[in-house]
Amino acid sequence: MTSSTFSREELAEAFGRFEATVDRAAQTRDWDPWVDQYSDDILYIEHAAGTMRGREQVRPWIWKTMESFPGSYMTSFPSLWHVIDESTGRIICELDNPMRDPGDGTIISATNLSILTYAGDGKWKRQEDVYNPLRFVSATVKWCRKAEELGTLPDEAAEWMAKYGGRK
Template sequence: MTGSTFSHDELVEAFARFERTVDDAARTRDWDPWVDQYTDDVLYIEHAAGTMRGREQVRPWIWQTMETFPGSYMTSFPSRWSVIDAPTGRIICELDNPMRDPGDGTIISATNISIITYAGDGKWKQQEDVYNPLRFVKATIKWCRKAEELGNLPDVAAEWMAKFGGTSGGTR
């Protein structure tokens, strides 16, 4: 891989913009600005969903993922830590995926590692998300059981539980 032409400071600012954009998207539930920060020909590698090429492949996936339970109950995607690799123009970070409060203040989440590669002009040319999908399933089941225990399990979550996490209605 050829070296990056971006300075450490430029990458710091670009990643800060990335985080603000993702935070705004999670808050407003408008996923287009998130997608628009990628280049037209972005390579997005998502180990559970596959590889997408181009913003117009990424856009429907992000909307579907974030507007369908359990993604629709994730409230933010803050980075827990990040590493800037200026020679390659990459940021490697651990992103948290906390879910809504099930009713008692409990925070239930799962994390993933993301590797994003900067293209310049505020755009990212590649993102790779690395994680164990079973951790997300386990966190979602935990959230559903807690919400059910508190009498706050929404129908969409009960349907998800019946399909992926075992039956609801008190069965553990």
Template sequence: MTGSTFSRDELVDAFAGFEATVGRAAATRDWDPWVDQYTDDVTYVEHAAGTMHGREQVRPWIWKTMENFPGSYMTSFPSLWTVYDEATGRVLCELDNPMRDPGDGTIISATNISIVTYAGDGKWRRQEDVYNPLRFVAATVKWCGKAEELGTLPDEAAAWMAKFGGMT
């Protein structure tokens, strides 16, 4: 796509709104406002889960992902850096995915690159998340090991470890 009609200021403001909404979703565990920022016909490319077409395909995936371990233990999704490309209406960023403190103040996280394409009026028409799933598995295994060592490993994390912990 070329010839975007969105200025840098509009992209910056729209992405600040996107991040604020995602931050509130993480704090409240209500994922609908996050999904509602996408257009009805959004294309969401998630390399491990596949490509979803339309907001109502994205919605159950986000709810399932974020309400089950390890997503349910991710506390926020702040961008570490951001690039605004006015020519394409895209925002590229590296997102951190920190997990909750296992009990001793340790912060364990993994990052991904997200590319979101703005549609105007506070809506996003495309998102692609680029990352190595094995880095997320390794971070989750590390978190589980620390929680087990501290005696704070919840049953759902222990079940996840039994199923996926040997993948690193």
């Protein structure tokens, strides 16, 4: 374990800014401010996508992920809870990933755990996202089936279903 030099208050304020930045990115669909809150040498571990080192490896990945289905249909990424670990300078949180309303008010989402390690000066030096990818696939299939039932399934979602949803 590494020892942190950051106070609980500083970590809480930094996480509050992280949440606000992520929320703005989700609303504006501009992912650069999200990436810019990482240190230049960020270590980003994403269990399905792999390990990325440095902002300029994270940036194209996050843009591609969030601007193609199903990421492009996720509306926000609020934390449902978080824990501040002062001794390591980490925030551990559960992030929700709700998808847009398919047309009848239904909320379909999946969650992930994120472990963020603070670098100081408002930057994060490490993020690890932990989740079961099959839960995200299941939620996306559920969303697609609901949208199909309602007649609101967009072409990109139908293409995704044809490829990953178990249909021919």
